[in-house]
Amino acid sequence: MNFDEIFKMLVKFGGNLLVASIVLFVGFWLAKFASKAIKRIMERREADAGLISFLSSGASLAIKILVIITAVNQLGIQTTSFIAVLGAAGLAVGMALQGTLSNLAGGVLILSLKPFRVGEEIQVQGVTGVVRQILIFNTILTTGDNREIIIPNSKISNENIINLTRLKTRRIETRVKLNFGENVDKFTDIALKIMNEDPRVHQTPEKPSVIVESLTEGALIFRLRAWCDTSVNSSVLADLHKRLYEEINRAGIYFPQTAIDVNLKNNPNLSENASN
Missing domain, CATH: 3.30.70.100 (Alpha-Beta Plaits)
Incomplete structure (x- = not known):
């Protein structure tokens, strides 16, 4: 392989790399734009706030995955092979991250069954707080003393939930x-x-x-x-x-008073010391 062939290969790869970079940049911008657009549309339709957070973050993640696959294809890597490798890796990672997948399933259950909504006060996992966000993998609460508590969705979906404000x-x-x-x-x-x-x-x-x-x-x-x-x-x-x-x-009514009985016993040593 002579210098000209190497140069052409570098130019071609550089061009593909530039295009892939542009695809990533534009694609990630589109993911952000789509997430905000979904929020605006659903808020205009007065959809549930938890559903808005869940769908907007889910749409952003899906677009980013498609953008990455497109950028990889632009670099000359066979997409089918890449997807196969990605699938195998996903299976391995999935087995290692069963808790994360459980959190995703828990988020779907929460949005489907609606045991609570954004803005309601709940008690779960020994924590009491107002629901601020329902995300794909976790739910965010704010306590009365303004602490932010992040609880995995799988923990919530498998626990007893006390909704303190749903009933009037x-x-x-x-x-x-x-x-x-x-x-x-x-x-x-x-x-x-x-x-x-x-x-x-x-x-x-x-x-x-x-x-x-x-x-x-x-x-x-x-x-x-x-x-x-x-x-x-x-x-x-x-x-x-x-x-x-x-x-x-x-009215002259009295509460019980706490009483303490103190018993003193004769102690010869104390008496002797006192006399000295």
Whole structure:
């Protein structure tokens, strides 16, 4: 092979390499453009936010794979051979990355069954937070103290999920301890009055209630229940605690006090030291 042939080969390969680079550049730009376009179109149609994230990221990934295959073909590598090698490699990688594939399947299940949507507050895997994004492989939550939690979709799809905000109403519940001998009827009237006076408390499906839940050593335990809108349940419960404390003190009703028994025994050594 003489110099001219080598030069022509380099020129041809350089041209193919340039075209392949352009294909990659334009293709990746198109993937980004398509992802944004899908988001805009689906948002205009008021589609589910989780579905928007899932489809836009999936479309971007699919376009990038096609672009890479096209660029490889432009370099003169047989696409069929490349796809066969890619398939074999994909099988090996797939076996090694079973968890990742499980996350993908979990994402599909989440979007199909819709146990939660973007913007809803859920409790899963011991974490409570608002759903911000549902992606192909994971779901992103934001906690009340503004921490970002990323949970693999396979973990979520195989766990019990508590959706805290999907239903419009919630029942709040709290427990109060009182000393034996306190006026039970008086406390009950005070608690019911506080709950019934709160305009956020509902009278259906159940009216506010106060019951003696149990008797313990030195105390009566009352359980207070009321229904309200899910969006205000935390503030209703906080205000109930505050007013209960104020009204109970005003009425002369007392909470149990923690007592510590201290037993002193005669110690000859201590007595001798004290005398010295």
